[in-house]
Amino acid sequence: MVSTFANPSAIDSSRIRPDIQALHPQLVEWRRTLHQRPELGFRERLTSQFVAQKLQEWGVDHQTQIAETGVVATIHGNRPGKVLAIRADMDALPIQEENEVPYKSQHDGVMHACGHDGHTTIALGTARYLSQNRDFAGTVKLIFQPAEEGPGGALPMVKAGVLKNPDVDAIIGLHLWNQLPLGMAGIRSGALMAAVETFSCTIFGKGGHGAIPQQTIDSIVVASQVVNALQTIVARNIDPIESAVVTIGEFHAGTACNVIADTARLKGTVRYFNPKYGDYFAPRLEQVIAGICHSHGAHYELNYEKLYPPVINDCAIADLVRSVAETVIESPLGIVPNCQTMGGEDMSFFLQAVPGCYFFLGSANAEKGLDYPHHHPRFDFDETALSTGVELFVRCVEKFCQ
Known part of the structure; x- marks a missing residue:
């Protein structure tokens, strides 16, 4: 419905490492649990409790109630290196869901209509994998942020010191994007969002x-x-x-x-x-x-x-993310360098504080009817993108922190 791109390739599962492929059923389960329990900005209590519970089960150090409902997890590799932050937003929208699916929102008038349930899930999957596979240099901080849709949770988290102790060298994040088909990614240097x-x-x-x-x-x-x-x-x-x-x-x-x-x-x-x-x-x-x-x-x-403010990507970090995506996305045509939108995102406050890159991961699948635009009451995405997102984040950690 919304994409003007032809799908250059399906997801090549051989490019997803076996441990992350094996994690995929759990990613789908977590995402659907979160989708059923959407919460508005600074009210993400069930969501943050779910995130904290998983982190505790995996033995991951974390802090809760940052900027009210935010969660920050810290995972150290087995040798010294740089510090990379990964940001995921958690909040939903005041929209009545019209999808008739088993995991439909159970909260009347509130819906995950922008993919934040997927963002939280991808960050959780990254935490799960890295907690079991610490053969990487440096440290990863996973920032689970409230209130992106409003009134804005990124700036309060920055002010709360989430980029300190240890000091973050760079930050990355992704947005599942129904403007792009599954199997594509939008990565650019400079201005991405308005x-x-x-x-x-x-x-x-x-x-x-x-x-x-x-x-x-x-x-x-x-x-x-x-x-x-x-x-x-x-x-x-x-x-x-x-x-x-x-x-x-x-x-x-x-x-x-x-x-x-x-x-x-x-x-x-x-x-x-x-x-x-x-x-x-x-x-x-x-x-x-x-x-x-x-x-x-x-x-x-x-x-x-x-x-x-506008979302401005650092050239060096964008180049790193692009080089990683080229190893995961099957076709060179799958990397869209000039993908921009006049939509806004408070990821911009993190990018003002430290160098970083925010990028789009294609999640639409027209054949399955999963191509409604963001903020639509029938928005949904192809969950195959979840394991792709985890693989991208893990490879970024391995390349950046080395």
Whole structure:
């Protein structure tokens, strides 16, 4: 439904080591358990308990209740080396699941509609394998993060010191991605995902009778001009070679067809890749809104919030991940170097703190109907990607920490 790529290859199981292949049934079981018990941001108590219980069973050192519900596990190899962190988000979305599957969400109105149950499972599988196979150099820290979907758990975890003691040299993470078929991966240096900023604006006019507009200041007319004018920010103020988006997602005004509304409310989002625009959009939006309101005699109130910076991958770590993926993904065409999205991710805060790489792992399978987009009430993914994700993480550990 969403992919424009032809599947270059199926997963070649011979590239997955036998111990990880043998782990696959458990990966599916863990993922389905987590899928049945989705939890919203900073409420992932059952999820973090499940993660901690598994880590305890395997004798893996870990800390819990970091940034409320976060978990951090530490696994040492059998010889000195660098420290690599692996990040997995745990939270779900406020969506009612429409899939009719045995592992359907049991929590009304909450669903793993973005693959975070898979991310948590892949990190658990990595912990399981490394805890039993410590013939690697250095140390691995597995960061199970709450609240990626909002209000954001990465920055609180960074502030809590999860990248310290021992100090992390680099960090990696993956996102199961239904924009790519199973057997592919999207890996790129530089900007992968966009900054996320939001705003709300209330236009205050002067209401009155719809038949006597000269006695009013029509907030709907003013707000409509604001909506149109905001589109010129990207079209006429941003370098055409750059990518940016200003979207108005909400417009609320009026109560009757013959009444001119005295207030209109707008909400929207701003997205961009280049960090140089970090201080640009907020004042520019206000300039546009203020000018239009002034010309009509209206007033306004603007609230602007910067949520997540852009996800910027370090070139060296991205090259390492790409070289590893080339040993796991069967076809060279399976590595997509220019895969980007205007979606946002608070993995960006980790990448601001230490060098790292966040990448997409193809998880769609149209033949099985597993290609609905993320955040759709029928989202699901091909679970074959789980063992592939574990293999990729383990090989990254072995190559980076050596």
